[in-house]
Amino acid sequence: MSGLQLNDVYQARQRIASLIRQTPMEYSPSLSRHMGVAVYLKLESQQITGSFKLRGASNAVAQLTAEQRARGVVAASTGNHGRALAYAASQLQVKATICLSQLVPSNKVQAIRELGAEVCIVGRSQDDAQREAERIAQEQGATLLPPFDHPAIIAGQGTLGLEIIEQIPDVAQVLVPLSGGGLFSGVALALKAANPNIRLHGISMQRGAAMHASLEAGQPVHVQELPTLADSLGGGIGLDNRFTFSMTRALCDQLHLLDEASLGNGVRHAYFEERQVVEGAAAVGISALLDGLIEPRGPIVVVVGGRNVDLEQHQRVLAGANQ
Known part of the structure; x- marks a missing residue:
């Protein structure tokens, strides 16, 4: 399993x-x-x-090595995972970049920005946002933290x-x-x-x-x-x-x-x-x-x-x- x-x-x-x-x-x-x-x-x-997303995001950020923390984290989200990751990263002084599709409601986008994360809005689906997150992870060396898998x-x-x-x-x-x-x-x-x-x-x-x-x-x-x-x-x-x-x-x-x-x-x-x-x-x-x-x-x-x-x-x- x-x-x-x-x-x-x-x-x-x-x-x-x-x-x-x-x-x-x-x-x-x-x-x-x-x-x-x-x-x-x-x-x-x-x-x-x-x-509930704060539980998983906090556990993932808390396990990062010092080198990984220095390079930051990136994720795609429909809103709640991004908000949770932005909060957890801010608590542990880690830079977070959150990729969202145009379908994500504006209130969730604003909440993520207010937590200090960098926001990238791209495409019309979660899959589009995921591809952008993967690109950023590869180019910047940031740790990709997916919403669930x-x-x-x-x-x-x-x-x-x-x-x-x-x-x-x-x-x-x-x-x-x-x-x-x-x-x-x-x-x-x-x-x-x-x-x-x-x-x-x-x-x-x-x-x-x-x-x-x-x-x-x-x-x-x-x-x-x-x-x-x-x-x-x-x-x-x-x-x-x-x-x-x-x-x-x-x-x-x-x-x-x-x-x-x-x-x-x-x-x-x-x-x-x-x-x-x-x-x-x-x-x-x-x-x-x-x-x-x-x-x-x-x-x-x-x-x-x-x-x-x-x-x-x-x-x-x-x-x-x-x-």
Whole structure:
């Protein structure tokens, strides 16, 4: 499957303890009533940079050698990884360059700039941004830190799984947003090691779900990136994927795809019922529950991955739009 071990996740937790916060686990009365079993929200949206990405980015930057720190880091991102990497790099006095496509919302671009990172906007897809990041890494000698397919990134995200099992020891099912698979792989690695009977659900959108298409094909494939309310889940998994494809294939019990209307419902429920401002990609677990896609076996934990939504878009969605 991969060379990652549970011990890598525990080491990551020690390494990043001073750089991240342990996030709240909140009981949801409304979703518990809807499901007929206890449902909890793991509010990773309350992480310092507004998303779970800070865990992996911090773990990766913290492991750089002195020479690598001097040359800086570079990454492609749909927004949240770039923001996390920019923050982690600033905390450890490392230069960061973040490559973004034109599809990344302006609020995420501005947030990355405000953290002191150099921003390059190129192309119309995450793949375009990735190619630019690779070019910069080669020309400048910077360390390329991808959003998901990297052992240190996966181990860092896995610390979220450790928190889940400690906060809800008898958890039966966990719903995890699924894009490139870094979060899913790390969380699933930690949870399945604790209890192989925990059911892991990967949740994504219908519009451009690259991991789903790749699993269906039996190998990583290219998928066109399309505009979606779950913009943070966009982008490919890399045709030369080394870790997350095999880990997701081995550890995912069920994968669900949601249409745009379902994503909008999830964002609205999070706001009106849970009093949480979240982005579309973070609401996918809530959406899956509302759609009746998950059997009522609890306790259920829903990973709410991020809050870095464009507020004008959020207002439109609250008013009934799904884009």
